[in-house]
Amino acid sequence: MAYRDEIDRLLAQYGEQVRTAFLSAIDDIANSVTLKVIVERLERGDVNGAIEAIGLDPQAFERLERAIADAYAGGGEAEVGNLPAIREPSGARVIFRFGTRNTEGERQLREHSSTLVTRIVADQREAIRGALSEGLAEGKNPRATALDVVGRIDRATNRRTGGIIGLTAAQERYVASARAELASGDPKRLQAFLERERRDKRFDRTINAAIKSGSALPAELVTRITGRYADSLLALRGEMLARTETMTALAKGRDDAIRQQIDSGKIANEDVTKRWRSAKDERVRLTHRILDGKSAPMDGFFVSPSGAMLKHPCDPSAPASEVVGCRCFMVYEVDRIGVAVRKMQAA
Template sequence: MASNRTPFDQLLDKYEPILKAAFLDAIVDIRSQVTLKLLIERLERGDVAGAIEVLGIEREAFGAFELAFAEAYNAGGVDLANGLKLCDPQGQRIVFRFGVRNPEAEAWLAEHSATMVTRIVGDQQQSIRLALSEGLARGDNPRRTALDVVGRVSRVTGKREGGIIGLTGPQERFVASARQELVSGNLRAYLARERRDRRFDRTILAAIKSGKGLDRAMIDRIIGRYSDRLLDLRGEMLSRSETMAAIGKARDDAMRQAILSGKVDASFVTKTWRTAGDSRVRHTHRALNGRAAGYYEGFQSPSGVTLQYPGDPSAPIGETSGCRCHTEYRVDYTGQFIARRAA
C-alpha cells in the first residue's frame, strides 16, 4: 500500500529520532562524567551552587544535539528548494538551491540554537537546585540526595539510571511527589500515575495488602524507572517541537531566499495550513486547516496568536508544543511565467 506521508512528515520521521537520541545521549554523558565523591563533599558542606557546578550541565554537553538541529534545518530548506519548478520568461528551467550558509539563515540558526540549549540547561539547573536544597533542608543523607539527582548504577547495564538530570522543572516535581507517596505509604496514589512502570504494580499491590509498605531499595528502583519514563517523554516532546521548528523555519527561509533572489515572485506564492487530520490536533489548529495566505501574511489562530507557519518558534508554546501541522507552499508558475513574459 502506498504511503500517504507527505515529504514534511517524512522529514519529521527521520529527524525526530535523531534529535531525541542526541538529547538522551547528552544526559547519559552528563551522568557518567559526574564525580560522585566530589558531589557528595559539596553537599556535606551545604554548597548547592558548587554541587550544581560538579554536575557539568552546560551548553557544550549538548553539542551533538545542536548539530542534529542544524542538520534538520538544512534538510527542511533543501526539501522545499528541490520542490520548486522555476522557469524564466523563455521557459528555461531556473536552478534554485537553499543556502544554509546564507547570513540570515546562519544568524537565525545560531541564535535559536543558543537560546534552545540555554533554556534546557537553565531549566535543569533550576530544578536540580530545588531538589538539592529540599534534600539538605530535610536533613537527608548527602549520598542519597546525590544519587537521587544523578541516578543509581544499574547492575545490568553498568550505567546510571533514574535521577532527575534532563527533566523539566514540573517533571522534577512529579518525581519528588511520587517518591513521597511511596515513602509515606500512600501507594494507591502512586498507582494512579500514568507514566509509572507497571511492572512494579504487583509488588506495590502486595505491599498494600500486607500493610508493610516498601523498603527504600525498592522505592529507589520504582522511582528510577518512573524518572526514566519521564525523561523519555521529555526527549520525545523536545525533539518533536525542535524538529518542527527547524524544518518549518527552513522551508519558510528557503521560500524567502527564492523570493529575494528574484527567482520567485512573492505575489504568486500561496501557503496553506495542513493538519495531521486526526483527533490529536488541537482545536485552534483544526480551525486553521486548509486556510490559505500570501507568503508575507500570517495565520491567525482562534486564540488570537498569529503564526507564520506551524511550529513558528516566535509563537507561545501553547500553539507549538506537540504540533504536527505543516505548511504547503504553492507557486503559481503559470501566472508568474505570463507576468514575466508580459514584462
C-alpha cells in the same frame, strides 16, 4: 509524495537525531560527574557548589544544536524539491536550490538554538536545586541525595540511570511526589502512584501486594521504582523536545527555502500562497483545527483564535501554547501561470 507523508518522513529521520542528541548529552553529563565532589559539597550545605560540580554546561548540547541545524537544512532541501517545474521564456528550466549558508537564516537558527540550550540548562538547574535543597532540608544522607539526582550505576550497562538530570523542574516535582507516595506505606498513596501514566507497570503487582498487606515497600525497591519512573519521564522529555524542535526547524527551513527563491528572482512574493494544514486528528489543538485550510500571502500571518500571529506552524516567535507538540505544516502553492506570465513580460 504527499506533503503529509513527506513531513512525517522528515520528522522521523531528523526527530530521531534530535532526540538521540539530547539524551546523549544528558547521559554524558550524568556519567561525567565526580560523585565524591558533589557529596562533599552537600555535606557542607553548599547546594550551589554541588550544582556546579554536576557540569551543566551549554557546550554539552553542541550535538543537539547540530542536529537541529541538520533538520533545518533537510526541510529546506525537501521544499525546493517540491517546487513545480518552471521554465524561462528561452525554454531553460529554472533550477531551485537551497543554501544553508545564508546570513539571516543562520543568525535566526543560531539564536533559537542558543535560547533553547539556555532554557534547558536553566530548567535543569532549577530542578536539581529543588531536589538537593529538599534532601538537605529533610536530613537525608548527602550521598543518597546526590544519587537521586545523578542516578545510580546500572550494573548491566555501567551507566547511570534513574536520576533527574534532563528533567524539567515540573517533572522533578513529579518524581519527588512519586517517591513520597512509594515510601509512605499508606495504601491510599500507593494507589495514587498506580494511577501515574508513566510508571513502570512491571512493579504493579508488588505495589498491589503491599497495599493488600498494609506493609511498606523496602527502601531499595522505592529507589528502583522511582528511578524507573524518572527514566520514563526523561524519555518523554526527549520525545516532546525532539518533536517540537524538529518541526520548528523543518518549518523554518522550508519557509527560508521559498524566500531564497524569491530573493534570487526565480519566483515573486505574489506567486506564492501559504496554506495551513493540520494533522486532522483528535490530538490537534482547537486553535489549529480552526486554522486548517486557511491561506495567507507569503509575507502574511495566520491569526490564531488565541490572538497569536504565526508566520507558519511552529513559528518560534509564537507563544509556547501554539508551538509545543504541534504537528501542523505549511503547503506553499506556487502559481506557475503567474510566474510564466511575469517572466514573459520581463523578457
